[in-house]
Amino acid sequence: xxxxxxxxxxxxxxxxxxxxxxxxxxxxxxxxxxxxxxxxxxxxxxxxxxxxxxxxxxxxxxxxxxxxxxxxxxxxxxxxxxxxxxxxxxxxxxxxxxxxxxxxxxxxxxxxxxxxxxxxxxxxxxxxxxxxxxxxxxxxxxxxxxxxxxxxxxxxxxxxxxxxxxxxxxxxxxxxxxxxxxxxxxxxxxxxxxxxxxxxxxxxxxxxxxxxxxxxxxxxxxxxxxxxxxxxxxxxxxxxxxxxxxxxxxxxxxxxxxxxxxxxxxxxxx
Amino acid sequence: xxxxxxxxxxxxxxxxxxxxxxxxxxxxxxxxxxxxxxxxxxxxxxxxxxxxxxxxxxxxxxxxxxxxxxxxxxxxxxxxxxxxxxxxxxxxxxxxxxxxxxxxxxxxxxxxxxxxxxxxxxxxxxxxxxxxxxxxxxxxxxxxxxxxxxxxxxxxxxxxxxxxxxxxxxxxxxxxxxxxxxxxxxxxxxxxxxxxxxxxxxxxxxxxxxxxxxxxxxxxxxxxxxxxxxxxxxxxxxxxxxxxxxxxxxxxxxxxxxxxxxxxxxxxxxxxxxxxxxxxxxxx
Numbered sequence: 001x002x003x004x005x006x007x008x009x010x011x012x013x014x015x016x017x018x019x020x021x022x023x024x025x026x027x028x029x030x031x032x033x034x035x036x037x038x039x040x041x042x043x044x045x046x047x048x049x050x051x052x053x054x055x056x057x058x059x060x061x062x063x064x065x066x067x068x069x070x071x072x073x074x075x076x077x078x079x080x081x082x083x084x085x086x087x088x089x090x091x092x093x094x095x096x097x098x099x100x101x102x103x104x105x106x107x108x109x110x111x112x113x114x115x116x117x118x119x120x121x122x123x124x125x126x127x128x129x130x131x132x133x134x135x136x137x138x139x140x141x142x143x144x145x146x147x148x149x150x151x152x153x154x155x156x157x158x159x160x161x162x163x164x165x166x167x168x169x170x171x172x173x174x175x176x177x178x179x180x181x182x183x184x185x186x187x188x189x190x191x192x193x194x195x196x197x198x199x200x201x202x203x204x205x206x207x208x209x210x211x212x213x214x215x216x217x218x219x220x221x222x223x224x225x226x227x228x229x230x231x232x233x234x235x236x237x238x239x240x241x242x243x244x245x246x247x248x249x250x251x252x253x254x255x256x257x258x259x260x261x262x263x264x265x266x267x268x269x270x
Numbered sequence: 271x272x273x274x275x276x277x278x279x280x281x282x283x284x285x286x287x288x289x290x291x292x293x294x295x296x297x298x299x300x301x302x303x304x305x306x307x308x309x310x311x312x313x314x315x316x317x318x319x320x321x322x323x324x325x326x327x328x329x330x331x332x333x334x335x336x337x338x339x340x341x342x343x344x345x346x347x348x349x350x351x352x353x354x355x356x357x358x359x360x361x362x363x364x365x366x367x368x369x370x371x372x373x374x375x376x377x378x379x380x381x382x383x384x385x386x387x388x389x390x391x392x393x394x395x396x397x398x399x400x401x402x403x404x405x406x407x408x409x410x411x412x413x414x415x416x417x418x419x420x421x422x423x424x425x426x427x428x429x430x431x432x433x434x435x436x437x438x439x440x441x442x443x444x445x446x447x448x449x450x451x452x453x454x455x456x457x458x459x460x461x462x463x464x465x466x467x468x469x470x471x472x473x474x475x476x477x478x479x480x481x482x483x484x485x486x487x488x489x490x491x492x493x494x495x496x497x498x499x500x501x502x503x504x505x506x507x508x509x510x511x512x513x514x515x516x517x518x519x520x521x522x523x524x525x526x527x528x529x530x531x532x533x534x535x536x537x538x539x540x541x542x543x544x545x546x547x548x549x550x551x552x553x554x
Contacts, residue, residue, distance in 0.1 A: 007363070008363055011355060011358070011359035011363055011364070012364070014355055015356055015359060015360075015364065015367060018356055018375075018431075019371065019375075021428070022374065022375065022428075022431070023374075023378065024389070024393060025386050025387070025388070025389020025390045025392070026381065026385075026386065026389055027389075027393075028389045028390075028393040029385060029389040029392060032392050081285070082286050082289065085281075085283070085284075085285055086282065086283065088278070088279075089280075089282040089286070090283075091547075092279075093275045093276070093278050093282065094276070095275060095276045095278075095279025095280055095283075096279075096280075097283070098279060101283050101287070103538075103541055103542075104287070104290060105286065106537070106546075107290075107294070107534075107537070108290065108294050110481070110482070110485045110486075110533065110537040111489070112485075112489020112506060112529065112533065113489070114489065114491050114506050114509070115529060116294075116297070118301075118509065118510070118522065118526065119297035119298060119300065119301045119526065120293065120297050122297065122300050122301065122523070123296055123297035123300050126313075138293050141289055141293065142289065142290065142293045142294050146290075149286060174274075200380070202380070203380055204382070205383060205492070206491065206492070210513075222384050222385060222388070223492075226496060227495065227496075235392070238382075238385040238388065241381075241382065241385065242381050245380045245381065246377065
């Protein structure tokens with residue numbers, strides 16, 4: 001039952017409206033970041049890039065960016081490793097507690113993140129660990145590693161176990177199979193899981209709030225400024241963080257596209 | 271082969287399980303223990319007296335809980351209605367546009383929730399993007415809709431839209447076209463097809479989507495703080511206050527436990543009804 005032409009058009013317009021709805025607040029933030037006035041009001045009368053210059057010159061901003069980046073990079077690396085094995089246990093191997101494992105992984109995703117952050121704070125406290133940005137890495141992992149696992153699992157569902165079995169029949173051991181067969185097959189899933197892990201950690205606020213101790217990530221700082229009153233640096237840093245993530249996504253998409261084009265031209269040559 | 275599968279499955283689940291054991295289940299146990307301690311203590315070596323749970327009723331914290339659950343329910347229902355046509359389009363109609371839409375929605379997720387909510391404040395405030403421009407063009411302004419319960423629900427709908435949209439689209443994709451065609455051929459109306467064919471068949475997607483948005487919205491904090499101006503206090507906000515300004519860990523833990531039990535019940539009921547393998551596309 002193909003949809004009629006008018007249904008198609010209405011749904012298409014609806015889709016565009018939803019995209020507009022999702023991005024409208026960022027448009028406001030964008031305008032605010034280039035407004036010259038210290039106290040913002042629309043329509044903006046004079047534009048200036050002053051706040052960007054201020055932000056780039058500030059050492060606080062450098063610290064914030066550095067902390068956020070360190071957390072995100074470490075979370076990404078550990079998440080991808082955990083997700084590679086986790087996804088195999090989730091989707092590929094038939095073992096006794098597989099369904100229990102699947103449900104265990106979903107629990108942290110459903111969990112309210114602020115409460116999780118607080119729970120971790122108390123846990124670290126009772127262990128005698130003083131929270132720094134390193135404890136925030138642990139907090140992020142609890143939420144991000146399961147998501148990464150799910151993303152790789154989708155890929156792992158799609159691949160044919162016969163390939164692994166064939167390799168085993170020809171005498172390959174488990175480490176060889178994992179390296180030569182499983183890893184390359186799961187690679188696209190691992191790359192998107194890594195991308196998700198990085199970006200989710202970069203933008204995460206509720207988990208960082210209680211677990212960074214004296215350090216502060218960019219979203220935390222933004223929140224503190226938002227709640228305590230308007231600062232012209234808030235929209236500026238907000239936009240810088242958004243642009244940073246979009247650049248990474250675009251770079252990843254370009255690399256993926258180039259790799260695919262490369263592969264196709266190789267196949268064409270054969 | 272089967273024995274090997276069992277061993278490898280166990281081994282490869284180890285890293286993930288270790289992380290969750292040490293940094294998820296253990297903290298939960300600590301919260302559970304703290305929640306039965308006497309008020310305002312900072313160590314677990316006290317005699318439990320469950321007093322923090324009494325405070326939940328005597329000091330009106332149950333009101334915050336009801337507000338949070340009510341607003342979460344409202345936003346989930348609104349999301350179902352708002353997302354259904356779009357999810358339907360993504361699953362059955364759009365073709366290439368589905369990919370564009372997916373990328374656009376996923377990219378919005380990567381922007382910190384704070385920044386997006388702050389953007390709505392700039393958009394909707396008096397002298398903001400909408401009111402400021404309308405006043406300049408027409409000379410007539412309007413009162414800002416910020417700082418009230420409706421705007422908090424609006425914020426929840428906005429932030430959790432992707433969590434409803436994607437499972438719903440996945441669910442609708444599982445409705446076979448043939449069944450719909452057959453129903454239409456037999457003279458079913460559009461409404462009958464929706465209620466008797468599509469909704470029952472897309473049920474797993476509906477369950478997962480509603481569950482995710484409800485649970486996340488029930489534990490949400492930033493919407494009521496940034497958009498709502500604390501017109502009502504969310505339970506997550508009470509929990510945070512108890513831990514920070516209140517310096518009352520047992521109270522914060524008791525409030526957390528109540529929220530965790532409610533959310534956990536919903537999550538477990540929902541998750542146990544859904545076959546994950548089927549939704550995620552297991553082939554064998």
